[in-house]
Amino acid sequence: MxxxxxxxxxxxxxxxxxxxxxxxxxxxxxxxxxxxxxxxxxxxxxxxxxxxxxxxxxxxxxxxxxxxxxxxxxxxxxxxxxxxxxxxxxxxxxxxxxxxxxxxxxxxxxxxxxxxxxxxxxxxxxxxxxxxxxSLSDMVLATKKSGITDWKDLKGKTVGVPKGTSGEMILNLGLEKGGLKPSDVNIVNMDVAGAVTSFVANKVDAVAIWSPYTAEIEKQVGKDNMIKLGDNKTFYPDYVxxxxxxxxxxxxxxxxxxxxxxxxxxxxxxxxxxxxxxxxxxxxxxxxxxxxxxxxxxxxxxxxxxxxxxxxxxxxxxxxxxxxxxxxxxxxxxxxxxxxxxxxxxxxxxxxxxxx
The missing domain is CATH 3.40.190.10 (Periplasmic binding protein-like II)
Incomplete structure (x- = not known):
């Protein structure tokens, strides 16, 4: 530079x-x-x-x-x-x-x-x-090991998310879509670094973050070992x-x-x-x-x-x-x-x- x-x-x-x-x-x-x-x-x-x-x-x-x-x-x-x-x-x-x-x-x-x-x-x-x-890149990802395939499956699971961010917004919309409340899930406040490393190490069942960190997760664990539950487009046009x-x-x-x-x-x-x-x-x-x-x-x-x-x-x-x-x-x-x-x-x- x-x-x-x-x-x-x-x-x-x-x-x-x-x-x-x-x-x-x-x-x-x-x-x-x-x-x-x-x-x-x-x-x-x-x-x-x-x-x-x-x-x-x-x-x-x-x-x-x-x-x-x-x-x-x-x-x-x-x-x-x-x-x-x-x-x-x-x-x-x-x-x-x-x-x-x-x-x-x-x-x-x-x-x-x-x-x-x-x-x-x-x-x-x-x-x-x-x-x-x-933003079109916020999403909730679940580990394959967690067995989560749908929003409703998040009940009782541990989810890492930087609170007060767009990732948390997508998570909350997804929980509502799955008939759940935030209290039904073990939500752990993490910075983006902690969310990525915790997901890769299987220390959480899911994370709610955004690009480029979602791409980094895919690079480290492989596309077949992660489940995308939803992103911004899932809730369009009701929410932008x-x-x-x-x-x-x-x-x-x-x-x-x-x-x-x-x-x-x-x-x-x-x-x-x-x-x-x-x-x-x-x-x-x-x-x-x-x-x-x-x-x-x-x-x-x-x-x-x-x-x-x-x-x-x-x-x-x-x-x-x-x-x-x-x-x-x-x-x-x-x-x-x-x-x-x-x-x-x-x-x-x-x-x-x-x-x-």
Missing amino acids: RKRLSMFKGKSVAFTSIVLSAMLALSACGSSGTPAGEAQTPSPAATDGGKKQEVSEVRVGYIPDLNGAPPIVLGEEKGFFKEEGVKVTPVKFLSGPPEFQAMAAGDLDIAYIGPGATFLAAQGKGTILMPMSF FPASWVVNPKFLKEKPEAVEKFLRAWIKANDYKLQNVDETIKLTANYTQVPEDSLREQRTGIEWMESKKIAEALQDGTANKWYENLEKLFVATEKMTEIVPADKFVAPQPFLNASK
Whole structure:
């Protein structure tokens, strides 16, 4: 990776000697040796017109996959952040809930989240700026040894799942489909690393996770030794699962101009990504150290949205309906007590302003 991009990488620690070690990393500090919570003095940057503008610093949470990383990678590599007067400090996470914790602590400004963490935004812990894609790759897998072949067979079994994620959402929908309640199953909260290794070692009967970790399981145990119970498509069209970008409400209130600068750069990166998929995969692989093959497998499980379509969904209220429909699931699984109107936690105007 070019020198300027490598400066922005968070530190990562391999957790096993297999390929999975290249795919997963511990949450890390900000880049360039700057702690995520430590601000720097903004410096002037040249605009295309040769004028000086103040550089806005934004601490951004990303997940090292083909959904969460490309805006950071392309924004830096293609100079989109520099063009818009934004200095991004990226911070690596493996799921959404820890990002909200970091925002609550004042250590994070903007972050990418999967659909499973949407309930935390609905609870007021973050403000959704926009949806950016639909997840198609969350699934529940059972070991062949477990004897599970149907959702109803999960009763009394042990299932590993990173709680508060889209994997848990698919699991809960599957349990309902099988006439079961979460209390009918021994659900164990695990990070993605633990879920994969536990499945491979037959320490759990099933797991609820997503690509590329599902592909890693298949590589290690073989397709014949795993049973796919269902995925996102199993519950379509009743449920769609939008991944989103969220902002710390305090940061949005205090620095709306910085948010719009970031979004203008984000839109450029998103449009570039859609037109240059192969290059995006290569650059993202270098940045995240996730093998290109794994990222290409992820691509089949993601439905990306054009920036224009995102703006339309925000403007006509379609996006709000997506989120409120997800809330029904959160209420049913007791993550929320009631459905909160989406306009209470979705702020479309910054993206609409940036897209003009």
